[in-house]
Amino acid sequence: MEYGICHLGIIPMRKENSHKSEMVSQLLYGECYKIIEKRKKWAKILLEWDGYNGWIDCNQVHEISLANFDKMVQSDLKISSELVNYITTKDDLLFPVLMGSDLRALDILEHQFEGEFLRPKKSKTELKDTAYLFLNTPYLWGGKTLLGIDCSGFTQMVYKINGVKLSRDASQQALEGQTLSFIEESEAGDLAFFDNAEGEIVHVGLLLENHHIIHATGTVRIDRIDQSGIFNLESQSHTHKLRYIKKLI
Numbered sequence: 088m089e090y091g092i093c094h095l096g097i098i099p100m101r102k103e104n105s106h107k108s109e110m111v112s113q114l115l116y117g118e119c120y121k122i123i124e125k126r127k128k129w130a131k132i133l134l135e136w137d138g139y140n141g142w143i144d145c146n147q148v149h150e151i152s153l154a155n156f157d158k159m160v161q162s163d164l165k166i167s168s169e170l171v172n173y174i175t176t177k178d179d180l181l182f183p184v185l186m187g188s189d190l191r192a193l194d195i196l197e198h199q200f201e202g203e204f205l206r207p208k209k210s211k212t213e214l215k216d217t218a219y220l221f222l223n224t225p226y227l228w229g230g231k232t233l234l235g236i237d238c239s240g241f242t243q244m245v246y247k248i249n250g251v252k253l254s255r256d257a258s259q260q261a262l263e264g265q266t267l268s269f270i271e272e273s274e275a276g277d278l279a280f281f282d283n284a285e286g287e288i289v290h291v292g293l294l295l296e297n298h299h300i301i302h303a304t305g306t307v308r309i310d311r312i313d314q315s316g317i318f319n320l321e322s323q324s325h326t327h328k329l330r331y332i333k334k335l336i
Contacts, residue, residue, distance in 0.1 A: 089122040090156040091132065094149040094196050096174075096183050097232060100141035104129035110229035111141050112240070112255055116167075116174065117189025119159050122148070135160055137243065139255040155195045164207055165190040166248055170220065170233055172202035185232045186220065187244050207250025211336045214276035217245045218293050224307045238291050241303040242278055245293060251336055257291040264333035270298065270314060277334050281316060281327035290327050292317070 093114040101108040104126050114120070114134070123140065124131035130148050133140045135156075151159075167188040173181045177197045190204050220233075221244075227235025231244055239257040246253040254260050261280045267273055273294050281290040292302025292312075300312040304326070311318040316329040 088153075090151050090153055091120050091122055091130075091148050092151050092155075092159070092192055092195065093118045093120075094192070095147060096185060096188075097234075098143055098147045100132070100134075100139070100143055100229070102141060104131070104142045106144075108142070112139055112229050113231045114143070115188045115231060116184040117159075117192035119151075119156055119189075121156075122150070134255075136247070136252060137255045149196075151195060159189075159191050159195065162191050164250055166205055166207060166250075167200075167202065168205045168248070169202050172200070175199040185234070187231070187248050205248075207248065209250040209336060211249075211274070211276045213249050214245055214293065215295060217248050218295075218301045221245070221303075221307045222301070222309070224303070226303050226305050226307075236303050236307065238303040241307060242291050242293055246335070253335070258288040260291055261288045261330075261333065264335035267332040267334055270294075270312065270332065273332050273334070276336070277332055279312060279332050280330045282330040283328075286330075288330060292327075294332070 093116055096116055098114040099110045100112040102111045119135040120132040122130050123133050128145050129142050130145050131142050167184055167186055167190055170186050171183050174184050193200055224233050224236050228237050230236040231240040243253045275296050277294045279292050279294055280288050283289045292300040294300055298312055299309055301309050316325045317327040319326045
């Protein structure tokens with residue numbers, strides 16, 4: 088088995104081994120992975136954080152030893168907490184890293200970072216404040232950053248910044264946690280899941296106080312929520328049908 092680490096600010100992960108294939112997720116700086124298959128110019132990887140798999144360009148692969156992989160995943164989480172900051176390489180080159188990047192990689196990659204970071208404590212009280220930092224971020228299928236994010240990437244990153252592992256896709260996240268019977272039982276930071284006409288989970292958002300929800304659709308925005316689903320205040324209509332609510336922490 089071969090191992091790697093994201094040594095750049097962002098690396099796109101694709102469904103198939105082609106630049107024309109859809110982007111299903113992204114790697115952020117410091118995220119580790121296993122290399123499970125290699126083809127000409129492409130590597131299929133399995134992310135350590137969420138078990139998600141996809142293809143990345145071999146030119147963006149940075150291999151590390153098993154010892155360094157284990158060192159990363161066994162040490163305490165260290166997350167970049169600023170919207171954007173810069174890494175300095177050992178060649179004195181700069182490149183940007185975004186909020187949510189894993190700074191445990193600094194020693195392994197021999198990089199320098201002088202910005203602010205946090206060591207998450209898996210506290211539910213900070214989830215709402217973290218979610219607000221993403222307000223107005225444009226929607227991007229497969230995105231995980233302030234430059235563009237999708238609904239499940241948004242909830243995953245809010246939880247990651249607070250030290251909690253969450254699966255990548257909404258349908259996977261819906262399998263985690265404790266199901267609540269009513270909105271009235273929920274707290275700010277719980278997740279609400281929404282389905283389509285076939286009963287498939289297709290959307291997720293993070294609940295706020297007073298029957299509001301923050302979610303990524305077009306942009307990261309705040310709407311009302313009731314037992315029927317999300318009520319868009321601008322269109323004065325329901326846009327997503329509520330399936331259930333989950334408490335994860």
